[in-house]
Amino acid sequence: MLILECPCCGVKAEETELTPGGEAHLKRCGPGSTDDEFDGYMFARANPRGVHFERWRHAYGCGKWFLAARCTATLEVFGTYPAQSKQPPAELQAKIKARRPGWEGWT
Amino acid sequence: MSRAVSALEGASHKGFVEVAEAGLVGMITLRGDLSSAKMKAAVKAATGTAIPAPRRIVTEGDRAAAWMSPDELLILVPYAEAPATVAALDAALAGEHHLAADVSDARAVFRVRGAKADEALMKLCPVDFATLEAGEIRRTRAAQVAAAFWRSAGDEFTLVSFRSVAGYVMGLLEVSSRTGSELFPA
Amino acid sequence: MAMKRYSVFAIAREAMSYHMGWERAWRSPAPKRKYDAVIVGAGGHGLATAYYLGKNHGLTNVAIIEKGWLGGGNTGRNTTIIRSNYLQDPSAAIYEKARSLYETMSQDLNYNVMFSPRGLLMLGQTEHEVRGYKRTVYANNLQGVSTEWISPRRVKELVPIINIDGPRYPVLGALYQARGGTARHDAVAWGYARACSAMGMDVIQQCEVTGVRTEAGRVIGIDTTRGAIDCDKLGMVVAGHSSVLAEMAGFRLPIESLALQALVSEPIKPCMDVVVMANTVHGYMSQSDKGEMVIGGGTDGFNNYTQRGSFHHIEETVRALIETFPMISRLKMLRQWGGIVDMTGDRSPLISKTPVEGIFVNCGWGTGGFKAIPGSGWAMAELMARGASPLAEEFSMYRFREGKFIDESVAAGVAH
Numbered sequence: 001m002l003i004l005e006c007p008c009c010g011v012k013a014e015e016t017e018l019t020p021g022g023e024a025h026l027k028r029c030g031p032g033s034t035d036d037e038f039d040g041y042m043f044a045r046a047n048p049r050g051v052h053f054e055r056w057r058h059a060y061g062c063g064k065w066f067l068a069a070r071c072t073a074t075l076e077v078f079g080t081y082p083a084q085s086k087q088p089p090a091e092l093q094a095k096i097k098a099r100r101p102g103w104e105g106w107t
Numbered sequence: 108m109s110r111a112v113s114a115l116e117g118a119s120h121k122g123f124v125e126v127a128e129a130g131l132v133g134m135i136t137l138r139g140d141l142s143s144a145k146m147k148a149a150v151k152a153a154t155g156t157a158i159p160a161p162r163r164i165v166t167e168g169d170r171a172a173a174w175m176s177p178d179e180l181l182i183l184v185p186y187a188e189a190p191a192t193v194a195a196l197d198a199a200l201a202g203e204h205h206l207a208a209d210v211s212d213a214r215a216v217f218r219v220r221g222a223k224a225d226e227a228l229m230k231l232c233p234v235d236f237a238t239l240e241a242g243e244i245r246r247t248r249a250a251q252v253a254a255a256f257w258r259s260a261g262d263e264f265t266l267v268s269f270r271s272v273a274g275y276v277m278g279l280l281e282v283s284s285r286t287g288s289e290l291f292p293a
Numbered sequence: 294m295a296m297k298r299y300s301v302f303a304i305a306r307e308a309m310s311y312h313m314g315w316e317r318a319w320r321s322p323a324p325k326r327k328y329d330a331v332i333v334g335a336g337g338h339g340l341a342t343a344y345y346l347g348k349n350h351g352l353t354n355v356a357i358i359e360k361g362w363l364g365g366g367n368t369g370r371n372t373t374i375i376r377s378n379y380l381q382d383p384s385a386a387i388y389e390k391a392r393s394l395y396e397t398m399s400q401d402l403n404y405n406v407m408f409s410p411r412g413l414l415m416l417g418q419t420e421h422e423v424r425g426y427k428r429t430v431y432a433n434n435l436q437g438v439s440t441e442w443i444s445p446r447r448v449k450e451l452v453p454i455i456n457i458d459g460p461r462y463p464v465l466g467a468l469y470q471a472r473g474g475t476a477r478h479d480a481v482a483w484g485y486a487r488a489c490s491a492m493g494m495d496v497i498q499q500c501e502v503t504g505v506r507t508e509a510g511r512v513i514g515i516d517t518t519r520g521a522i523d524c525d526k527l528g529m530v531v532a533g534h535s536s537v538l539a540e541m542a543g544f545r546l547p548i549e550s551l552a553l554q555a556l557v558s559e560p561i562k563p564c565m566d567v568v569v570m571a572n573t574v575h576g577y578m579s580q581s582d583k584g585e586m587v588i589g590g591g592t593d594g595f596n597n598y599t600q601r602g603s604f605h606h607i608e609e610t611v612r613a614l615i616e617t618f619p620m621i622s623r624l625k626m627l628r629q630w631g632g633i634v635d636m637t638g639d640r641s642p643l644i645s646k647t648p649v650e651g652i653f654v655n656c657g658w659g660t661g662g663f664k665a666i667p668g669s670g671w672a673m674a675e676l677m678a679r680g681a682s683p684l685a686e687e688f689s690m691y692r693f694r695e696g697k698f699i700d701e702s703v704a705a706g707v708a709h
Contacts, residue, residue: 001233001603002595008177009161009246014233016605017247020594022549039694043547043638047536049598060248062176072550073598 002070007080009062021055023047024067025087049073051096051103053088056080069096111186114215114273122284124221128277129265132216133189135182136175137196139205149199153182153192164244164257173244173257181244181255181267186211215273217280219264226291227284228256228264250279298403318483319363319490324497324522328356330677331515331524333502333538335359336368337478338655338662339530340485340496341670342677347492349671350678355494356524357486358517360501364482367532370600370632371663372555372579372589374568376413376473378440379704380429383687384641385436390684391668395476398667404484406476407582412567413473414448416617418462422573425703426468440470454564459616462574475568475579481666505542505652512542512651526677527652533598533633535656544648547638547693548657552593552631554602556610558624560584574613578621586624588614592634592660602629634659641699644672644685653677654690661705 002015011017023045029037046052052072057065067085069078069092078099079092088096093106111131119127139146141158150158155167159180164173173181184192189209196207219227225236231249239245244257252272259265268276297303297316307314330346332339335357346352357363375395377388394401395408417423426442433440445457448467457464486496497519504516505527514523529538533550560583570577575591590610593603607626615622636659637643643657655673658665668684675682687699 001605011162011245012235015595015603016233023596035694040545043693044545045536045547045549046540046545047549047596048540049534049537049550052596054595060253061246062179064176070595072596075597075599 002075002077004056004066004068004070004077005080006058006061006064007066007082008058008064011058011061013058013061017058017060019057019059021057021065024053024055051078051100055083071100111212114270115277118277120277120281120284122227122281122286123289124219124224124227124284126217126219126227126277126280126284128273129216129218131186132211132214133184133186133192134209134211134214134216134267135184135189135193135196136206136208136210137180137182138178139200139203141174141178141180143203145200145203146205149196150180150182152199153184153196162240162244163242165242173255175244175246175255213270215268215270215276217266217268217276218259219266219280219284220260220262221284222262223289223291224262224264226289227280228266229290230283231279232256249276252276299405318487319496321498322495324356324358324495324500324517324519326521327514327523328495329354329524330526330528331355331522332357332528332530333515334366334528334530334532334534335363335482335486335496335498336366336530336532337364337481337485337666338368338532338658338669338673339528340364340482340489341666342528342530342655342673343489343494343670344485344492345671345674346678347489347494349674352674352678353492353494355489356522357489357494357496358500358502358515358522359496359498360518362498363486363496364479367632367634367662368482368666369479370555370630371478372577372587373475373478373663374413374473374570374577374579375408375410375476375664376470376568377438377664378413378415378429378433378468378470378473379701380432381641381699381701381704382436383684383699384701384704385433385438387668387672387684387688388665389436389438389668390671391665392472394667394671396472398476398481398484402484402488404480404487406480406484408476409474410472411474412451413470413570414443414451414467414567415570415572416448416467417465418459418571418573418617420465423465426466429704430468438470439472440468443467443469451567452565452569454618454620455569456617456619462571462616464617473568478663481663485670502538502541505538505649507542507649510648510650512649525651528673528677529647529652529654529656530673532656532658532662533635535635535654539647539654542647542649542652546635546643546654546656546690548635548643549596550598550633550635551595552597552599552601552603553589553591553634553660554593554606554610554629554631555587555589556602556607556626556629557581557585557587558621559627561586561624564620571614571617574617576610576613576617578614578618585627586621588621588626592636593631598633600631600633602631634662636660638693639698640701640705642669642688643690644669644676644682644688645690646676646680647690657688659705 115128672684
């Protein structure tokens with residue numbers, strides 16, 4: 001089972017306490033963006049086989065959103081971090097690089 | 108005035124532990140900045156306690172304050188005093204963005220009592236009971252519904268759910284506490 | 294190279310020589326340096342694409358590249374349901390094309406795929422669902438797809454083990470497709486692979502694509518773990534791994550890959566001879582020829598490529614079905630697994646050209662790929678050979694930016 005530690009309340013929550021929320025750090029393109037940009041924001045996804053940054057909500061707990069770094073192939077969880085983060089924290093990126101030397105890094 | 112009733116009016120079952128609906132309990136949802144001076148004073152006046160640490164419930168007699176999320180507390184008081192407590196909280200927090208709502212009638216409260224009370228809940232909640240800390244309130248799910256519980260006495264857990272699923276929760280507790288279904292016999 | 298036809302005469306003939314004369318069903322050649330067309334993915338869809346490239350368009354200088362063993366992806370992991378009761382016209386056309394090709398597939402491929410048109414029911418267990426499925430029946434009848442709405446009593450006649458009087462989810466009727474049913478999933482892959490091999494196509498297994506080579510916006514070939522292979526046309530037919538391949542070619546797809554899990558019970562005596570889908574509660578069930586109850590539910594909520602089951606899914610899926618099929622509460626569940634389903638926002642596939650000329654993609658079938666295999670291959674082959682296919686026209690990857698969704702979230706069953 002997948003266990004994610006909620007950074008808002010500290011609970012090591014099992015996946016059935018959580019609601020998944022899709023890819024994190026999407027660049028929102030609204031009015032004023034091109035059709036390509038809007039299409040990319042709405043529909044195109046990285047969907048990697050490997051390191052993935054994603055949103056989760058602690059639905060049966062404190063109710064807050066948070067972000068997580070997880071491997072989509074092995075379900076290894078690298079870490080969780082606040083929803084307000086504009087990018088994964090530097091220490092988390094370093095930890096992922098140490099665990100996955102082949103990872104191309106955060107772009 | 109109408110006669111207030113709890114969801115199951117104190118219904119109970121006896122298995123390898125005893126499960127009982129706790130009747131009318133006053134509950135207030137309090138949202139706001141938990142670190143503000145006004146908030147500390149308001150909670151102290153309402154319950155006699157300090158602001159609880161994350162995931163802790165602090166009790167003073169028949170009142171308590173429980174941490175629900177970084178910006179939310181659950182205030183427990185005798186049922187009849189809930190409306191007055193809400194008014195007092197609103198007055199104390201005037202000028203600060205906050206929410207004080209009487210949710211007493213929107214909830215159901217259960218007591219699970221006995222040496223193996225934790226085993227009855229283990230079957231329902233994806234919680235590692237071995238790592239529960241003293242004074243911890245744990246929000247989770249019980250089978251298919253949201254629930255929160257804490258150890259209210261040496262051999263007793265108190266569990267809170269939404270009122271609309273009280274019958275379902277009582278069913279869960281009754282089935283999971285049936286004699287002969289202990290997880291770790293003897 | 295003509296393959297020896299399977300037939301009762303072949304069995305009799307081979308019996309005379311102690312069955313030592315049977316040939317391997319497909320060759321395992323080393324890859325050539327170049328093919329006219331390369332299909333990546335030797336699942337049902339990829340093999341069917343190659344087969345129809347040969348059969349319908351005379352294009353046989355084709356390789357089908359597979360990183361694992363053929364049919365080892367979603368083709369070998371699904372719950373084998375065949376139906377065509379979708380709502381939108383483009384969907385009805387391609388799924389009914391597929392279903393009708395299943396009717397004659399064993400004869401066409403000279404391989405027994407055990408097509409069993411035993412009948413399929415989609416239960417209406419809420420008023421809302423009843424309205425939705427009746428609407429689908431009306432649409433199907435306009436589309437030339439043969440489905441009907443049946444009463445609870447008729448449901449009980451077709452499914453004796455069903456409980457139609459459930460307190461929470463009573464059976465208010467069902468959408469019934471009499472010529473829907475199942476087939477043996479592995480046999481479909483094997484049948485197409487044998488036929489492709491016999492046409493001279495190379496099925497190359499244990500060969501993983503590591504890169505896609507392009508020049509001036511056009512594909513020129515792929516790099517693999519067994520060397521470089523050049524091609525004029527490249528078909529990407531790898532379901533859950535489509536984003537991985539697309540990324541090598543420099544574009545993104547509007548899909549997310551999730552696990553879809555299934556489980557089987559211990560074998561029991563025949564008790565159900567139709568397929569039943571209970572979409573309000575997210576569960577569906579049929580009985581295999583071995584007697585196992587084959588049970589499936591909804592997808593995982595988060596992206597994953599694990600191809601395995603998780604414990605809470607057993608509880609959630611079986612719990613969903615117990616009110617409607619009380620007897621399953623007594624069954625031991627034997628085995629659980631998962632596939633990687635690529636989901637689009639409108640729950641309809643992508644059969645499409647891509648930003649790279651010469652590269653075509655066929656994916657996004659989500660939880661409904663098996664039923665579509667022959668129709669999908671037929672359309673994809675036409676698209677690759679001719680540059681357009683009426684069956685594939687509405688399933689372009691560019692439909693999203695224009696808001697031209699083919700919304701099948703209802704008809705796709707448990708896909709949501």
